[in-house]
Amino acid sequence: MSKLYFVVGSQDLYGDECLRQVAEDAKSMAEFFNKNLSNITVEVLPTVVNSETCISDMRKVNVDDDCIGVMTWMHTFSPAKMWIKGLQELRKPLLHLHTQANEKLPYDKIDMDFMNLNQAAHGDREYGFILARLKVLHHVVAGFYQHKNVLEKISRFIDVARAINFSRHLKVASFGNNMREVAVTDGDRVESQIRFGWECNYFALGDLVREINNVTPAEIDKKMEEYTSKYTMKTSNIEAVKEQAKYEVGIEKFLSARKLGAFADTFQDLHGLKQLPGIAAQNLMGKGIGFGPEGDYKISALSAVLMNMSQGRKGATGFIEDYTYDLTEGKELELASHMLEVPVNFAASKPEIDVLPLGIGGKEDPARLIFDGVEGDGIQVTLVDMGTHFRIICADIELVKQPLPMPNLPVARIMYRHKPNFEIGTAAWCYAGGAHHSVVSTALTREDIALFAKLTGTELICIGDDTTPEKLEEMAVKYYK
Numbered sequence: 001m002s003k004l005y006f007v008v009g010s011q012d013l014y015g016d017e018c019l020r021q022v023a024e025d026a027k028s029m030a031e032f033f034n035k036n037l038s039n040i041t042v043e044v045l046p047t048v049v050n051s052e053t054c055i056s057d058m059r060k061v062n063v064d065d066d067c068i069g070v071m072t073w074m075h076t077f078s079p080a081k082m083w084i085k086g087l088q089e090l091r092k093p094l095l096h097l098h099t100q101a102n103e104k105l106p107y108d109k110i111d112m113d114f115m116n117l118n119q120a121a122h123g124d125r126e127y128g129f130i131l132a133r134l135k136v137l138h139h140v141v142a143g144f145y146q147h148k149n150v151l152e153k154i155s156r157f158i159d160v161a162r163a164i165n166f167s168r169h170l171k172v173a174s175f176g177n178n179m180r181e182v183a184v185t186d187g188d189r190v191e192s193q194i195r196f197g198w199e200c201n202y203f204a205l206g207d208l209v210r211e212i213n214n215v216t217p218a219e220i221d222k223k224m225e226e227y228t229s230k231y232t233m234k235t236s237n238i239e240a241v242k243e244q245a246k247y248e249v250g251i252e253k254f255l256s257a258r259k260l261g262a263f264a265d266t267f268q269d270l271h272g273l274k275q276l277p278g279i280a281a282q283n284l285m286g287k288g289i290g291f292g293p294e295g296d297y298k299i300s301a302l303s304a305v306l307m308n309m310s311q312g313r314k315g316a317t318g319f320i321e322d323y324t325y326d327l328t329e330g331k332e333l334e335l336a337s338h339m340l341e342v343p344v345n346f347a348a349s350k351p352e353i354d355v356l357p358l359g360i361g362g363k364e365d366p367a368r369l370i371f372d373g374v375e376g377d378g379i380q381v382t383l384v385d386m387g388t389h390f391r392i393i394c395a396d397i398e399l400v401k402q403p404l405p406m407p408n409l410p411v412a413r414i415m416y417r418h419k420p421n422f423e424i425g426t427a428a429w430c431y432a433g434g435a436h437h438s439v440v441s442t443a444l445t446r447e448d449i450a451l452f453a454k455l456t457g458t459e460l461i462c463i464g465d466d467t468t469p470e471k472l473e474e475m476a477v478k479y480y481k
């Protein structure tokens, strides 16, 4: 299980009894967190009373592979020069919990000892200063630690910190390069690794094809059993489906042998493959493997990270492409899909497997999963490379049921309504330079993405009901200076 270290600050001026109480309170708070937060173990490290303790605590945070981050809190006043060197070494997400061991002030009993013991109002400000001075990226959560809204905020931090740790270990395979002439899917792989930790490397398609061709008939049959148990077989062209089953097994083996968590392919480079991977990619995304078509390594990595962030939550998360609109005035909707590779995560009901022509790529008809998408409030997130920096764009959307059947559309699809409306929402996305590839999620919210952007030091543009016509115009000027 993931671990969150809890580091409490104090100093030795108040005597041993005070420090014993600080350690005891830290322990009982950790016990409370362990009872009330899921999927995490909170463990207390030695109270910081000098620079050496701080350094050794932060080193422990850094080297423990199970640890996703650290939560800090100043029980008493903890002179912040003690924190400088430790914080300079810290390399994991940091939560500053601005709280107290006591909820209420004991008006009738309060004396100087009580006030010296419980002075987060004082100590957390000293600590906040040094975080600001050092420009340490962090998140502040303020309130009594047992309150529901505080626990929810800590819980969000845990999900985002886990995703950031996942991101820092993520390896992405590119089979083939970026689609010829396409701009927005391209990007600086060196900066991707510096900023997000993604190790994005090229692998020869021929090596993947060899792995695919080594897949045994028994392995294909086992994968076919999985397909037929989960999906409805609409096609009679079973051989074409088996071809995809072979791809999925081969790709999964190739990725796991190299500890790769995401991949990108392109229809412009399919040498040795009879079909563009369809079900193979759709089903792998259902298992949390990141995927980007047309060589889009950024969306492949981002989708893997956001799928990780959404773990344990209700809702669907996955890659999608903006495709076409219904522009009925006042009722505008978007139809989002892809030429094949829509993650099965979005299926509202049991998907159908069919084999149909693909008008691009010049290969055999690929097998794919076809389904209508889920409904509900969601977000659409993308990542673009502005040359000087990365930009994350996050738009609030409402996923809706498709108003009428689309019997001739041979691909899976989702539909959504833009916020605050089509006119402002889509114009803002265009001004922001948002890509046509994105990650849509009904499990994550703008707050999750904002926290990810904050903790990774990435520019963020949000679009939603608070995007007024005035804000839209501001954006159109501000981001073009």
Ligand code: MN
Binding pocket: 293, 294, 321, 338, 437
């Ligand atoms: Mn595409």
